[in-house]
Amino acid sequence: MxxxxxxxxxxxxxxxxVKTIKYKNPQYIGDPFNTVKIFNSLEADEIMITDIEATKKGIDPDFDFLKEIASECFMPISYGGGIKNVDHIGKLIQCGIEKVSLNAAVMDRPAFLKEASNKFGTSTIIAVMDIKKNMFGSYGLYSYSKTKKPSITLVGYAKQLEELGAGELFINNVDLEGTMSGYDATIIAEIAENINIPIVVNGGAKSLIDMGNIIKRTKISGAAAGSVFVYHGRNNAVLISYPNQREIKEIFE
Amino acid sequence: MICIINYDTGNVGAVHNMLHVLGFESTLTNNPDEIEKASHLILPGVGAFDHGMKKLIDLGIIPVLEKKVLQQKTPILGICLGAQLMCKGSEEGQQAGLGWIDAKVKRFPLSVDGNKLVSPNIGWNEVIPKKPEILFNELEMPRFYFVHSYFIECENRENVLCESEHGIKFDSAFQKGCIFGVQFHPEKSHRFGKQLLKNFIMKDGAA
Incomplete structure (x- = not known):
């Protein structure tokens, strides 16, 4: 496997x-070219870049900029933010980005996911689910863009994304993002049991051990994190780091 | 000149970038005259099998590719869909493949021994070399990045360079004379991919 x-x-x-907490108060972390170069030299498995303002502001992906970043990458790279149509995806692929993550546009228009996956192949398309607890403490879909959320269970929505042709499902826990308080395994396990495409989760990791544990416990394909790789020490000094293969293997033993 | 065949199927720039870092100049092209002069050919690609074959047909470059590869024995490396297109056909589509290698492309099963099998297979995987081959020179414990829902099964086991596992074993690289194919993405596999590309280009001693 x-x-x-x-x-x-x-x-x-x-x-x-930038690094945020629950996607608020962005703190500057570093220059993207340097940061990506460091992850490249540390042989990261993959990196995921998300523009947190593009969709909100209604702007297109910053193609030229992304092209320059991707030219430094001899590892898989995905991009999300502001992608509204298949032309955007085609351009991103030409820039050297091989996977795109789709979120708001698919929530608005599920047919877009199907169109994208037919045109570029399922393995190019990551479908993102932002999840958040409501005032009663149960998880639901979250939408930044204040667009209408489909009234559907999380498992139902995940299945829909799979059927529409997502090659990968990215479950992003908005409540836990940047909190370094641990992933919420229960909801991830519930979705994962019902889905046959690879799942990657994000939101809450405080350590590499956390990342290993969530993967082992919920049998998902990958775990993403921000703080773990950009902060160091008790005072969260900015330091880009990535474990070596021996360290990664150890957490799965 | 190394020619990377540009046929509108995915991230061809990454191969070009990696060769550049290795000190090899290459050109992205679908021009038959340029292909004719190539010292090495690379057929990359992601996406659907039929789409890829149709693009090669529409561009009218299959005759020049066959002349180069089958007659002149110019080394060629197929990557991912590029490697699959070199096979006889695929369960993914109706189009016949190039048929340069006796192999079929099959879909991963939905489950293995009652356990569901996640597909596409996305991520890093180790490869189990089946024979010492120049492509794997100076590669210790290589791991490569894979993204695929369909896998290659060689009919002639002599052609298998290495195997990998995703629920079942599949052929992750093949070779038949000057024809090489890899299911994984060397251009996205850090130093392992760099070394493999370098081995391919340098296999006859010089670029």
Whole structure:
């Protein structure tokens, strides 16, 4: 089987990488070119870049900028943010981004996912589910863009994304993002039991051990994290890091 | 000149970038005259089998590719869909493949021994070399990045360079004379991919 993937999730804002807590209060982390170069030299399994403002502001992906970043990458790279149509995806692939993550546009228009997956192949398309607890403490879909959320269970929505042709499902826990308080395994396990495409989760990791545990416990394909790879020490000093293969193997033994 | 065949199927730039870092200049092309002059050919690609074959047909470059590969024995490396297109056909589509290698492309089963099998197979995987081959020179414990829902099964086991496992064993690289194919993406596999590309280009001593 493919080895589980340990993925740095990097948030882009105005051509800089930032780190947020619950997607609020962005703190500048570093220059994207340097950061990506470091992850490349540390032989990261894959990196995921998300522009946290593109969709909100209604702007297109920053193609030229992404092309330059991708030219430094001899590892898989995915991008999400502001992707609205198949032309955008085609351009991103030409920029050297081989996977795209789709979120708001698919929630608005599920047929877009099907169109994208037919045109570029399922393995190019990551479908993102942002999840958040409601005031009663149960999880539901979350939408930044204040667009209408489909009234459907999380498992139901995940299945729909799979049927529409997503090659991979990215479950992003908005409540836990940046909190370093641990992943919420229960909801992940519930979705994972019902889905046959690879699942990657994000939100809450405080350590590599956390990432290993969630993968082992819920039998998913990968875990993503931000703080684990960009902060160091008690005072969260910025330091880009990535474990070596021996360290990664150890957590799965 | 190394020619990377550009036929509108995915991330061809990454192969070009990696060769550049290795010090080899290459050109992205679908021009028959340029292909004719190539010292090495690379057929990359992601996406659907029929789409890839149709693109090769529409561009009218299959005759020049066959002349180069089958007659002149110019080394060629197929990557992912590129390797699959070199086979006889695929369960993914109706189009016949190039048929340069006696192999079929099959879909991963939905389950193995009652356990569901996640597909596509996405991620890093180790390869089990089946014979010492120049492509794997100076590669210790290599691991490569895979993204695929269909896998290659060689009919002639002599052609199998290495196997990998995703629920079942499949052929992750093959060779028949000057024809090489890899299911994984060397251009996205860090130093392992760099070394493999270098081995392919340098296999006869010089680029």
């Amino acid at each position: 493919a080895l589980p993937r340990i993925i740095p999730s990097l948030l882009l804002k105005e051509r800089g990488f």
